[in-house]
Amino acid sequence: MRVLHVVQSDAFAGVERHVARLARAQSAHGDQVVVIGGHRARMVETIDDASVRVLPAGSLRQVVRTLRAASRGADVVHVHMTSAEIAAALGSVTSRGLPPVVSTRHFARTRGSGPAAGLTALVARAPVRAQISISQYVADHVDGDSVVVHPGIDDRPDGPSAADRERSVLLVQRLEPEKRTDLGVLAFSASGLHERGWRLLVAGDGSQRPALEELVAHEGLGGHVQLLGPRSDVDELMRSAAVLLAPCPVEGLGLSVLEAMSNGLPVVAAGAGGHLETLAGLDPLALYPPTDVVRAGESLSVLAASTARRDAYGTAARAVQRSRFTPLAQVEGTTAVYRTVLQAPRP
Structure with missing residues (x-):
């Protein structure tokens, strides 16, 4: 599977760590993975896999431009957070379209906020073919149906008593x-x-x-x-x-x-x-x-x-x-969502 992850961020907090670890696990599983976004040095260090490319995503314009170029040949575009969904929406209408888009919902709330919340949600939802929630709690509070796939964590060596x-x-x-x-x-x-x-x-x-x-x-x-x-x-x-x-x-x-x-x-x-x-x-x-x-x-x-x-x-x-909560379980659950989307008729 050729996977393109997108998070519009130059930081390294919980979502970026989630993306980096999933990318590392997917690559170890045999997928070809590219990541757009996150603090590049911290993402590269965490992924720790030279076969995974990490591209910058400092602004919405940069994300859209990079997404259009990097999505060529990808099977799935996997977006994280609303800003990345919006980038996918813009990318799909300013080019000949994108591969199917899957979104992971990390927070227990609906899309958008403020006076333009409705418009933001409408634009962000447009390209998304399927949603993954990181927990049942998140799934119960987001807009739209989603599949729960818990994050996975690598085993650590035995620690002190x-x-x-x-x-x-x-x-x-x-x-x-x-x-x-x-x-x-x-x-x-x-x-x-x-x-x-x-x-x-x-x-x-x-x-x-x-x-x-x-x-x-x-x-x-x-x-x-x-x-x-x-x-x-x-x-x-x-x-x-x-x-x-x-x-x-x-x-x-x-x-x-x-x-x-x-x-x-x-x-x-x-x-x-x-x-x-x-x-x-x-x-x-x-x-x-x-x-x-x-x-x-x-x-x-x-x-x-x-x-x-x-x-x-x-x-x-x-x-x-x-x-x-293992990387293998996370990869298998995520891949199952990808396959469901790829096998469904294109809208």
Whole structure:
């Protein structure tokens, strides 16, 4: 299969990581893959496959121009996010058409926003022949039918036991309002772990960093909370931390949660969104009522006190990841959608 992925972005956040990992898995499966978009150096590093070309996508005009050229000979154009759908729509009407377009929906909301939402949605939907949702939660909240294909995560080497890990809670996400990193800081404060010599490590950056710095000072957590900024060594952080905290109450699925599971790292997460699909049934402390920082703090405190429980939870989480959230399962599910589209009559 010849696949062209498109994401109109020069960044490297969750969606771009999703695209890079899927492209790598598809190439390993024997597909010919080209990627348009994402921070080029980070995409190339993550894909780690010289046969996968990564082309820039800094603006809508550049994406449309590159898409028209790169789509020649492709079997499927696979777009990610509304801006890429719009690029495909423009590309299809300004050329002799594109190969069938499949769209992955990453967020639990309908297309478009603001006064022109209806027009934006109409244009974006036009070229899309099939939709993939990264979780059932997303599928239940997007416009139109979609097939659920969960992201896959590569196996990690065995990590250290809980007794050999640092006394630290790790939080990995963009520091943007919808992620509610503030709730993570408040949950750590409520846990009292800082009084027992524990630290909260926050990997990521965004518009909320100044507000978070003020919150850390207000809670008296200076010296106990470290805002690490963007990091390329997340796996190393997960192999040394004791618990991952995931406070976002509207997460489509949560790649950092899957990465933690792959590393045998216990997770305490808001009991909402895609977290219910990844963590349900693993441990009673895995999920807490969304925004309830006191309950979240209690779960952190209990897990911190028991290395045996953290080891058991981490082992169970890793087993679930290896059985349900694998690159092969993602490639097979994605290819099934491609084949359905290719076998259907062209509209």
